[in-house]
Amino acid sequence: MTRPPKKPKLAVWKFASCDGCQLSLLDCEDELLAIADGVAIAYFPEATRATLPGPYDISLVEGSITTPDDAERIHSIRRRSKRLVTIGACATAGGIQALRNFTRVEDLIRSVYARPEYIDTLSKSTPIGDHVFVDFELRGCPIDRFQLVEVLNALLNGRRPNIPHYSQCVECKRAGTVCVMVSRGIPCMGPVTHAGCGNLCPPLGRGCYGCFGPMELPNTAGLAGWLGKEGCSSEQLRGMFRTYNAAAAPFRRESEAHEQR
Amino acid sequence: MSNARTRTIKVDALARVEGEGALNVRIRDGVIRELQLRIYEPPRFFEPLLRGRQYTEAPDITSRICGICPIAYIMSSSQAMEDILGIRVTGPLRDLRRLIYCGEWIESHALHAAMLHAPDFLGLADAFELAQQHREVVVKALELKKLGNHILEVVGGRAVHPVNLKVGGFYKAPRKAKVRELIPQLRRAIGTAMELGRVFATFDYPEYEFDYTCVTLRHPDEYAIHEGRIVSNRGLDIAPSEFPQHFREEHVQHSNALHGLTTKGHPYLVGPIARYNNNADQLTPLAREAAKELALGPVVRNPFKSILVRMVETVLACEEALRICDAYEEPDASCVEAAPRAGTGFGCTEAPRGICWHTYRIDETGHIQDARIVPPTSQNQRQIEDDLRGVLEANLHLADDVLQWRCEQTIRNYDPCISCATHFIELRIDRE
Numbered sequence: 116m117t118r119p120p121k122k123p124k125l126a127v128w129k130f131a132s133c134d135g136c137q138l139s140l141l142d143c144e145d146e147l148l149a150i151a152d153g154v155a156i157a158y159f160p161e162a163t164r165a166t167l168p169g170p171y172d173i174s175l176v177e178g179s180i181t182t183p184d185d186a187e188r189i190h191s192i193r194r195r196s197k198r199l200v201t202i203g204a205c206a207t208a209g210g211i212q213a214l215r216n217f218t219r220v221e222d223l224i225r226s227v228y229a230r231p232e233y234i235d236t237l238s239k240s241t242p243i244g245d246h247v248f249v250d251f252e253l254r255g256c257p258i259d260r261f262q263l264v265e266v267l268n269a270l271l272n273g274r275r276p277n278i279p280h281y282s283q284c285v286e287c288k289r290a291g292t293v294c295v296m297v298s299r300g301i302p303c304m305g306p307v308t309h310a311g312c313g314n315l316c317p318p319l320g321r322g323c324y325g326c327f328g329p330m331e332l333p334n335t336a337g338l339a340g341w342l343g344k345e346g347c348s349s350e351q352l353r354g355m356f357r358t359y360n361a362a363a364a365p366f367r368r369e370s371e372a373h374e375q376r
Numbered sequence: 377m378s379n380a381r382t383r384t385i386k387v388d389a390l391a392r393v394e395g396e397g398a399l400n401v402r403i404r405d406g407v408i409r410e411l412q413l414r415i416y417e418p419p420r421f422f423e424p425l426l427r428g429r430q431y432t433e434a435p436d437i438t439s440r441i442c443g444i445c446p447i448a449y450i451m452s453s454s455q456a457m458e459d460i461l462g463i464r465v466t467g468p469l470r471d472l473r474r475l476i477y478c479g480e481w482i483e484s485h486a487l488h489a490a491m492l493h494a495p496d497f498l499g500l501a502d503a504f505e506l507a508q509q510h511r512e513v514v515v516k517a518l519e520l521k522k523l524g525n526h527i528l529e530v531v532g533g534r535a536v537h538p539v540n541l542k543v544g545g546f547y548k549a550p551r552k553a554k555v556r557e558l559i560p561q562l563r564r565a566i567g568t569a570m571e572l573g574r575v576f577a578t579f580d581y582p583e584y585e586f587d588y589t590c591v592t593l594r595h596p597d598e599y600a601i602h603e604g605r606i607v608s609n610r611g612l613d614i615a616p617s618e619f620p621q622h623f624r625e626e627h628v629q630h631s632n633a634l635h636g637l638t639t640k641g642h643p644y645l646v647g648p649i650a651r652y653n654n655n656a657d658q659l660t661p662l663a664r665e666a667a668k669e670l671a672l673g674p675v676v677r678n679p680f681k682s683i684l685v686r687m688v689e690t691v692l693a694c695e696e697a698l699r700i701c702d703a704y705e706e707p708d709a710s711c712v713e714a715a716p717r718a719g720t721g722f723g724c725t726e727a728p729r730g731i732c733w734h735t736y737r738i739d740e741t742g743h744i745q746d747a748r749i750v751p752p753t754s755q756n757q758r759q760i761e762d763d764l765r766g767v768l769e770a771n772l773h774l775a776d777d778v779l780q781w782r783c784e785q786t787i788r789n790y791d792p793c794i795s796c797a798t799h800f801i802e803l804r805i806d807r808e
Contacts, residue, residue: 133440133441138444139536148518160392162392164392164501182418224421321540
């Protein structure tokens with residue numbers, strides 16, 4: 116009896132996050148059953164109670180590291196994974212919960228939980244790349260599901276994922292979207308933000324709010340200077356750089372440059 | 377303890393729920409000694425991190441509490457801010473809000489009912505096994521889910537964490553042509569949801585009933601989704617601002633999600649069954665027919681039948697969305713504008729899993745001073761534990777692995793969203 120060829124094993128892991136990025140995998144309604152035919156879903160608790168032992172060919176990791184246990188767990192996942200891909204702003208840049216990195220975590224615990232002694236948490240929310248080697252980082256809060264399919268497709272076929280690293284501005288130009296900053300004076304993070312969302316906000320008359328995080332070599336100071344001349348206060352500038360990718364180094368440094376002293 | 381018969385049932389990582397939790401049960405001499413739904417999803421501290429941010433940022437930031445039901449967070453926080461600003465969103469903008477909320481119900485209900493919950497009734501591990509045996513069920517569910525997401529994209533710009541909503545309304549109202557394109561898909565979806573309901577109605581339902589305290593919104597003119605007073609089947613009828621006087625949250629050691637209780641310390645139920653029990657008189661015509669065909673009766677007490685109620689609500693959401701799309705005209709303005717002023721506001725809407733309650737205090741410059749969010753799953757937590765106790769007591773004769781699965785299924789009745797509840801599951805049963 117001949118056995119069918121062994122399918123590559125896919126695992127999906129979760130750390131501190133909203134589940135939105137792994138939901139993006141289930142949101143691939145047209146591709147989901149084909150993906151499930153092409154790989155063995157070896158670990159994906161949001162979708163299945165069945166588990167297969169490692170090692171895993173591809174591990175998708177959602178969420179940031181915020182507890183001592185999770186800081187250990189990520190190493191054991193790395194050891195069992197041939198390729199480890201972070202999906203989304205939490206795993207890639209610490210997520211919105213990295214706003215804690217700019218405060219005292221004890222105060223936060225006390226304000227939400229009546230019994231702080233029950234809570235075990237780290238003072239900082241950190242991206243997966245701060246703890247283990249990451250093979251590919253997929254940006255976005257949330258990720259774009261078409262980019263996710265592209266990354267899976269590329270890794271399964273042994274090629275580099277075709278994910279551009281240019282700025283959101285390029286997406287606007289390619290889509291023919293009129294610049295909201297130039298034409299309407301709306302503050303926009305587009306010039307420093309990684310492309311990939313599919314050009315969502317500017318066509319709605321809204322400035323990009325940076326949910327895909329910094330592009331490669333962003334000139335954040337240049338943008339902040341321009342926005343400052345247009346009337347943005349340092350508080351506003353700090354807030355703009357301090358959202359879903361607050362702990363990504365270029366955004367963190369720029370937000371710290373606008374701290375009130 | 378040598379003579380005592382001890383059984384231990386453990387589930388370390390509960391599957392097919394959104395987020396991380398576990399169940400610990402210890403049974404000794406046929407008596408449940410310990411039962412804990414443990415929520416170990418790490419806390420993310422949204423409420424304190426909102427302090428000092430602009431009131432306009434609350435919808436986008438709180439949407440990141442949950443990737444499954446971002447609309448619930450966007451809408452409850454927007455409503456609370458509008459309460460402070462003294463503005464009301466009416467007419468076509470209100471309709472658009474109901475439309476996108478219908479999209480979230482369709483997407484979330486189709487995902488949970490068909491892909492996460494249905495496999496339990498067939499003894500299957502997941503939707504992928506289900507697809508091997510009953511491919512058409514999964515294909516239909518994916519079709520519904522896709523339509524739900526498509527509504528979110530047309531109205532909100534994106535399926536997960538939509539970008540087009542804000543305090544007061546929208547950045548840009550969707551074009552009439554785009555909205556009208558949804559009409560044929562919605563017509564077909566009503567039939568698809570009904571067909572799935574019929575398949576689910578053939579399942580064997582475990583015998584278990586509970587006389588729930590059902591807490592939901594209620595609106596005078598419609599099946600409440602995004603607006604209304606908070607009511608219960610025990611006679612409660614309050615404005616969202618009165619919620620703190622009637623409900624409290626308790627912090628227990630085994631959970632990173634606070635437990636919701638009435639101020640008298642009783643558990644209560646939120647979500648589809650609660651809504652059906654309180655508001656069945658307001659079902660849309662085809663949803664009413666669906667409920668009749670699925671033999672739900674006037675009151676549902678068997679939590680396993682939540683899967684049927686979800687399909688009735690899916691029919692309802694499709695009908696409502698269809699009605700809104702049919703009548704849609706592009707509004708003159710996409711948003712009701714207002715300047716910030718100091719005050720405290722309240723918002724409450726029906727997330728797919730139940731009421732999602734928010735309150736904020738802002739200062740005269742629009743900075744958030746305080747925020748408090750009570751998500752649906754934390755409100756259901758104590759009720760889930762009570763259901764588990766009831767289900768376990770009735771089924772102690774079952775083997776450990778069967779009993780464990782039954783417990784997991786009991787938890788999944790609630791479509792628990794653990795990411796939400798921990799601002800939340802692992803299963804562990806110990807039998808001694």
